[in-house]
Structure formats: structure tokens, C-alpha cells
Amino acid sequence: MINNFEKLLNETAKAFDVTPEDILGPTRHKTMALARQVVMALWSDHHAYQDATNRCNRTCHNTAMYARERVLNRAGFDPAFASIVAGIAARCQHTATDKPKPIEKIA
Secondary structure, eight states, rough: OOHHHHHHHHHHHHHTTTOOHHHHHSOHHHHHHHHHHHHHHHHHHTTTTHHHHHTTOOOHHHHHHHHHHHHHHHHHOOOOHHHHHHHOOOHHHTTTTTTOOOOOOOO
């Protein structure tokens, strides 16, 4: 379970080579929007859609629902993307006894 939104935000920003401010901002550029969708999708796995949407400075819970669907669909046909998302999730869930996972970046 991912409980630390800041860590999720920062790990996603590193993986997509953007800033956390880019993810939370209003821009709709492809890389930033995809990073935002990953954040909302991973957060909404264990939290309410509206909470995921609010944390990403959006208003409607449908945004998080769409983000989750889009991330799952892309992960289904793009193994490299699936690996990046899995790595982000793993790094956000690791404990002090786990070895940190290396950061994979989006191509």
C-alpha cells in the first residue's frame, strides 16, 4: 500500500524526468499528463478517486478513474511502461530493510 503521496509524487517525477510541480500543474503536455495519470492511478489503488484527484489539483473523480484505466491499458501493451510503473510502486512501498530499486526512466 502506498501511504506517502509526496514520495509517490517525487518518484514519479524522477521516472518521467519532470518536476513535481509539473505533475500538479495545469499543463497537458504528453509526458507531464502521463506522469500525472500514473500518480493518480497508483494513489487510487488504495485511496478514494476523489482524494487522488484533489491531490493532483483536479476537481472531478472521473479524472482519476480515467487515469487509472489509461495506465492499466498502456501497461497491458507496453512492457517497458509497465516496468516503470511497477518500479515506482515498489519504491513507494519499500521498507527500511528493503534495498532501494533502481529508477527506470521513460524513453
